[in-house]
Structure formats: structure tokens, C-alpha cells
Amino acid sequence: MSVQPIDRYVERIAPDVQTAVMENSITATQKRHDALFGDYEDPDKIRRIAGAIKQHTVEHLDRYLPQAEEKLKANGVKVHWASDGEEANRIVFEIMRSKKATKVVKSKSMVSEETELGHYLEERGMECVETDLGEYIVQIDNDHPSHIVKPIIHKNRQDVARSFEREGLGEYNDDPEVITHRARKHLRGKYMEADVGITGANFVSAESGRMLLITNEGNSRFCLAPTKVHIAMVGIEKLVPKDRDLSVMLNLLARSATGQRLTVYTEFISGPKSAAQPDGPEEMHLIFLDNRRTQVLESDCREILRCIRCGACMNVCPVYRQASGFAYRSVYPGPLGAVLSPLLASKFADYADLPKASSLCGACNEVCPVDIPIPDLLLRLRDKAKVEGIKSPGTPPMGMWATMASKPVLWKTALSAGKMMDFFPKSMIPVPAFQAWYKKKDLPEWHGKRFRSWMANRPNPKKNDQPEASEK
Amino acid sequence: MSTHRDVILGKVKKTLEALPKRAEYPDYDTEAVITIPEDADLWEHFKTAMQAVNGKVYDTLVELKKWMIENEYLSGYCDPDLLDVFSRELSPEIKLETTYDRDRIDTYQFGITRASGAIAESGTIILKDKDTSSRLGSLTPWVHITALRPDEVYRDIPTALDQLGDDPNIIWVTGPSKTADIEGILIEGVHGPGEQICLRLDS
Numbered sequence: 001m002s003v004q005p006i007d008r009y010v011e012r013i014a015p016d017v018q019t020a021v022m023e024n025s026i027t028a029t030q031k032r033h034d035a036l037f038g039d040y041e042d043p044d045k046i047r048r049i050a051g052a053i054k055q056h057t058v059e060h061l062d063r064y065l066p067q068a069e070e071k072l073k074a075n076g077v078k079v080h081w082a083s084d085g086e087e088a089n090r091i092v093f094e095i096m097r098s099k100k101a102t103k104v105v106k107s108k109s110m111v112s113e114e115t116e117l118g119h120y121l122e123e124r125g126m127e128c129v130e131t132d133l134g135e136y137i138v139q140i141d142n143d144h145p146s147h148i149v150k151p152i153i154h155k156n157r158q159d160v161a162r163s164f165e166r167e168g169l170g171e172y173n174d175d176p177e178v179i180t181h182r183a184r185k186h187l188r189g190k191y192m193e194a195d196v197g198i199t200g201a202n203f204v205s206a207e208s209g210r211m212l213l214i215t216n217e218g219n220s221r222f223c224l225a226p227t228k229v230h231i232a233m234v235g236i237e238k239l240v241p242k243d244r245d246l247s248v249m250l251n252l253l254a255r256s257a258t259g260q261r262l263t264v265y266t267e268f269i270s271g272p273k274s275a276a277q278p279d280g281p282e283e284m285h286l287i288f289l290d291n292r293r294t295q296v297l298e299s300d301c302r303e304i305l306r307c308i309r310c311g312a313c314m315n316v317c318p319v320y321r322q323a324s325g326f327a328y329r330s331v332y333p334g335p336l337g338a339v340l341s342p343l344l345a346s347k348f349a350d351y352a353d354l355p356k357a358s359s360l361c362g363a364c365n366e367v368c369p370v371d372i373p374i375p376d377l378l379l380r381l382r383d384k385a386k387v388e389g390i391k392s393p394g395t396p397p398m399g400m401w402a403t404m405a406s407k408p409v410l411w412k413t414a415l416s417a418g419k420m421m422d423f424f425p426k427s428m429i430p431v432p433a434f435q436a437w438y439k440k441k442d443l444p445e446w447h448g449k450r451f452r453s454w455m456a457n458r459p460n461p462k463k464n465d466q467p468e469a470s471e472k
Numbered sequence: 473m474s475t476h477r478d479v480i481l482g483k484v485k486k487t488l489e490a491l492p493k494r495a496e497y498p499d500y501d502t503e504a505v506i507t508i509p510e511d512a513d514l515w516e517h518f519k520t521a522m523q524a525v526n527g528k529v530y531d532t533l534v535e536l537k538k539w540m541i542e543n544e545y546l547s548g549y550c551d552p553d554l555l556d557v558f559s560r561e562l563s564p565e566i567k568l569e570t571t572y573d574r575d576r577i578d579t580y581q582f583g584i585t586r587a588s589g590a591i592a593e594s595g596t597i598i599l600k601d602k603d604t605s606s607r608l609g610s611l612t613p614w615v616h617i618t619a620l621r622p623d624e625v626y627r628d629i630p631t632a633l634d635q636l637g638d639d640p641n642i643i644w645v646t647g648p649s650k651t652a653d654i655e656g657i658l659i660e661g662v663h664g665p666g667e668q669i670c671l672r673l674d675s
């Protein structure tokens with residue numbers, strides 16, 4: 001039986017990895033919930049404001065991009081533009097060459113993952129060190145991040161300890177504190193030697209030209225303390241109109257990503273260091289990167305450009321929890337990736353299966369700090385695949401169900417015949433869609449009634465926990 | 473030849489101008505995100521909030537000194553402008569250096585620099601480039617001590633955003649450096665300070 005690519009991945013995933021991803025995602029979802037509902041009576045109201053600010057920004061990029069550029073330039077920043085990853089990487093390389101720079105320390109940035117900047121520079125003889133602890137481990141393992149906030153959610157401490165031992169960072173020790181402090185020691189040497197610090201940006205204010213960097217570890221601070229040149233690579237959608245909008249974004253981002261009120265370090269950078277300051281870059285470059293974002297803007301899924309990369313949608317997603325990040329085969333996993341990856345891809349067809357790997361339960365929309373209607377966008381992309389005649393492997397045929405569901409008489413007959421299902425061996429049900437599903441799950445006992453009549457007569461359940469339920 | 477800039481902005485413009493309607497900037501009040509009670513005492517609220525994120529706040533140098541001696545933090549960097557204030561109490565047991573030498577970054581157990589402000593709501597210390605005598609001095613030692621006057625505490629995040637000013641590098645610090653990358657376990661002191669301290673200066 002053919003299965004969807006994402007299912008094939010789930011079949012291969014190691015049990016301990018799956019448990020780690022599942023537990024970590026559940027904890028993150030709970031922390032997010034506690035942080036938001038602990039502080040705000042109606043977090044949805046704030047999510048809607050944030051969504052409206054970002055939607056407005058996305059639909060006025062023709063105003064805000066030139067405005068931000070002008071401010072940045074007035075602040076002493078050199079602004080560059082790149083249509084694609086290749087051009088962005090080339091710009092970085094050229095800046096480095098003109099400065100005779102060979103060593104880079106890099107703070108976590110999703111756009112540079114898109115452009116594969118690290119590999120590009122290394123192929124050209126530059127040393128490029130990832131400094132976020134998780135990203136550093138990904139780099140020494142020649143691996144890929146599997147979550148946008150927690151890049152090594154798929155590794156356990158033993159994996160990391162073995163990697164550190166292999167890299168000569170000390171004898172095998174799997175205490176996370178020891179590992180972290182070894183990384184601290186090793187990476188400070190790298191910062192101090194580096195010529196250039198490369199970062200992304202979480203936000204850029206069009207009003208002031210301030211760029212924001214948000215980290216817990218402080219690696220982006222360190223990338224901008226001993227180095228002489230700062231290069232920031234920024235997606236064109238990262239703008240907010242005004243500084244005041246950041247109060248909404250910062251409050252939501254930290255709570256949604258990690259359950260913190262504020263992330264430890266929020267850096268507002270608007271240019272090279274001040275004259276009296278002995279440390280830090282004397283030169284700052286900012287590269288605005290398109291990399292098919294204009295294509296997303298043109299599509300009917302432009303809402304996804306609101307995304308502030310908090311990771312909440314993947315943490316809450318039942319498919320992500322089972323499948324983990326690699327199953328999405330691209331830089332952005334989870335519900336975000338299922339929408340964004342097909343749109344950013346050079347060939348939509350290559351990722352057209354991802355929008356189908358969702359039960360459309362709606363949880364991603366409920367947690368999204370910028371209120372992106374992800375399930376709607378997934379449907380639009382399914383539709384696009386259909387219109388363009390793209391067939392994805394393993395999509396179960398639903399023809400029989402469709403016929404039944406559209407004919408009331410057939411539907412009712414089927415319902416009353418349903419009781420038979422309890423006596424019928426499930427492996428013999430001749431519906432491919434059911435068979436694909438049944439491989440992983442079991443069917444509850446058939447109640448032989450319509451949902452509404454069952455609901456009315458069901459045993460009275462205790463009003464209980466379900467924290468997520470109160471969010472709508 | 474058209475530049476990448478022209479191509480990108482051209483596409484953006486063309487797409488957006490074709491939209492029948494564009495989303496308006498929402499009418500909202502930043503009060504909606506503020507969590508600090510109306511009548512909170514700013515210094516006390518700041519103190520509690522900073523402690524909640526594992527920072528430490530000392531009201532006097534005597535208390536700070538006691539903690540430093542107990543933990544054997546005996547030698548470090550100090551902003552030259554703060555030397556008078558700190559050496560009066562800390563010397564001679566604790567050694568203060570007013571220059572930061574990049575060749576021996578691991579020899580500074582602590583760094584003392586001036587805070588430019590704080591946010592009571594979130595327990596955040598504000599560092600501005602113009603007030604920080606050395607970015608490295610405030611970042612590389614295990615302990616970072618900032619000095620702050622109580623009248624420099626902002627009530628909430630929107631107010632602090634409103635007062636950012638024109639400094640090119642402003643850092644809001646909310647607790648010690650931390651990570652949960654390995655199995656979600658919280659570890660403090662990754663790249664930045666493992667101890668974030670604030671000392672109250674009374675003018």
C-alpha cells in the first residue's frame with residue numbers, strides 16, 4: 001500500500017526520538033498556555049492585534065521597505081538587496097573579501113538556513129561557526145535543525161556527549177551542564193578570533209530602522225562584541241511599522257515560543273557601535289532577502305508572511321509531534337512549513353504533499369501569536385495542487401466516502417449499518433483511506449447513531465482540564 | 473540593468489497595487505499588553521520580577537560584597553566611572569580593574585557596568601552602548617553587576633520602548649544567559665553571564 005511521504009518518515013523514526021519530540025512539544029505548549037493565560041484575561045485579543053499589525057505590514061511592504069531602508073541608511077547602515085539566496089550569500093562573501101576577513105561567528109538565523117550560507121562560505125575557504133548551542137551541535141554533526149526554536153529537539157544528551165567527545169571537547173560526559181559549559185569555553189575562543197558577526201533579525205522597525213535580535217543564550221551579543229563587521233540577513237517580511245508595535249510582538253513572541261515574559265536578551269540595533277564604545281562592529285550591513293517571498297505575497301496565502309517564527313504551531317501539532325521536523329524535508333517544519341515550504345520551493349509540486357499531512361484540527365491557528373489561519377491556507381494549497389493537477393504519492397482515494405457523504409440516503413443507511421462495523425474485521429474494510437489510517441490507530445466502538453443524537457444522550461462528562469479548549 | 477532592489481520592490485509594488493483592498497493599521501492601545509498593576513511600587517516590582525527570572529537585586533553594597541566574598545568572586549572589571557563608588561566598599565578584599573584586556577577574557581570573574589534603566593514589569597535591565605564602558609566587560613565574565621538608580625526604572629515595556637532614544641545598541645537583559653537546547657533542561661550561563669545582578673544606587 002502506498003503511503004504519504006510523511007508517513008514513511010514516521011515509520012522510520014526512532015522511538016526515543018519520537019518520545020523526546022512528543023514530550024518536549026507538550027511541555028512547550030503547556031508553558032505557552034500558562035504564560036499567556038496567567039498574565040492576560042483575553043490573549044486572543046492581543047493575538048488579533050498582532051495579526052492585524054502584521055497583515056497590514058505585509059500588504060504595505062511597498063511603503064515600509066523603502067521607509068526602513070531610508071532610516072537604516074541614515075543610521076549608518078549599508079543596505080543591500082538580494083532576490084535569491086545565491087545573491088545574498090555572494091554579498092556576504094564580497095563584504096568579507098573586501099575586508100580581508102576569513103572568520104565568521106554566526107548567530108541563529110532561519111534565512112541563512114534557507115540560503116545555506118554556512119556551507120557557501122566554507123566552500124570558499126572561510127571559517128563559519130554557528131554559536132547557538134543547538135545550531136553548533138547541528139553543525140558539528142553535519143545535521144539539520146528539526147525545529148525552528150529548538151534545533152536539536154531530536155537529539156538526546158548521550159548523542160550530544162558523543163559528538164563533543166569526537167570533536168575533542170573533553171572526555172565523554174552527558175551532563176547537560178557540563179556540555180553547555182564546555183561549549184561556552186570553546187566558543188568564546190571562536191568569537192574572539194572572528195572578524196565578522198552574522199545575524200538574522202526578528203523584527204525591523206520601519207519607523208526607526210531599529211533591528212531586533214532576540215536570544216536567550218546571549219550568542220548574538222557575543223557575535224557583536226569583539227568583531228569589527230556586522231552583517232544581518234533579513235527576510236523582506238520582517239518589518240513592523242512602528243516601535244510601539246514591538247510591545248505587542250515581544251510580549252507574544254517570548255510567551256508563545258518558550259513561555260517566558262521576555263526572552264533574556266532583546267537587542268535593538270540601529271547601526272555601528274557608538275564612538276565612545278571600545279568594543280563592537282564599526283561597520284554594519286543589512287541584506288534584505290526576497291528568496292521567493294514576493295511569490296508568496298502574490299499568492300492567496302500571503303497571511304503566512306505574518307509569521308514571527310515562534311514555533312508554537314509545531315509544538316501543538318499532532319502531526320509534528322508524531323513525525324518530528326525532518327519529515328517536512330525543508331527548513332521550516334510543522335504547520336508553518338506545510339504552508340511556507342511549498343510556496344518558497346522552486347517547484348511547488350515537490351512539496352505539494354505537505355499541506356495534505358494535516359488533520360485540519362485548527363490547533364495551530366489557535367496558538368499562533370499572529371493569528372494566521374493556517375488550516376485555511378492548507379486548504380487553499382490543497383486546492384492549488386488539485387487545480388494544477390499535481391498528484392502526490394500516497395494520498396488515499398476518498399471517492400467512495402465523497403459519494404456517500406453527498407447523498408443523504410446512502411449516508412443514513414451507512415450509519416445504521418454501522419453497528420456491523422463492531423463485528424467486522426477491520427483489516428478487511430475495503431477502503432484504502434481507512435487502511436492507511438488503521439495502520440496506526442484503532443477504531444472506537446460504533447454507536448450507530450448520528451453524532452448529534454449521540455451527543456445529546458452521552459454520559460455527562462466531568463467538566464475538566466483540556467487547557468487548549470478555552471482558547472477559542 | 474535593473475538592480476535586485478528594483479526587481480524586489482517592483483514585484484512588491486505590482487502585487488500590492490493589484491489588491492482590491494489592503495488591511496488597515498489596527499487602532500489599538502498598548503495598554504492591552506501591560507501586566508503590571510496600576511499602583512505597583514516600581515522598585516519593589518522590578519526587584520520581584522528580576523528575582524523571578526533568577527536575577528539578583530541588592531539594595532546596598534554591603535549585601536553585595538557579602539555575596540561576592542561568600543562565592544569567592546574576588547577579581548574583575550569595573551567601569552572607571554563607577555570605581556569610586558564600588559572601591560569604597562569592596563576594596564581591598566575585592567580587586568577591581570578599570571581596563572578590559574581582550575587577551576585574558578577568562579581572568580575577569582565579574583564585570584561592573586552602569587545600567588541605563590530598567591523595566592519594572594518584566595524585571596529587565598537596560599544597557600545602552602553610551603553608558604556601557606565595555607561591551608565585553610559586561611558580557612564575558614560569569615557575573616555581571618549593573619548599577620542603577622531607582623528613579624531610572626520604567627514602569628512597563630511600552631514606556632521603555634517609547635524612551636529608547638538614539639543609541640545604536642540597546643540591550644534589554646531579563647535574567648542570566650540560558651539555554652534549554654539539550655533535552656529541554658534549563659542551564660544558565662551559556663555565552664553570557666550566569667549571574668545577573670543589579671545594585672541599587674542611591675544617587
Ligand code: SF4
Nearest residue numbers: 307308310311313368
Ligand atoms: S505560523 Fe504562527 S505559530 Fe507558527 S511559527 Fe509562525 S508565528 Fe509561530
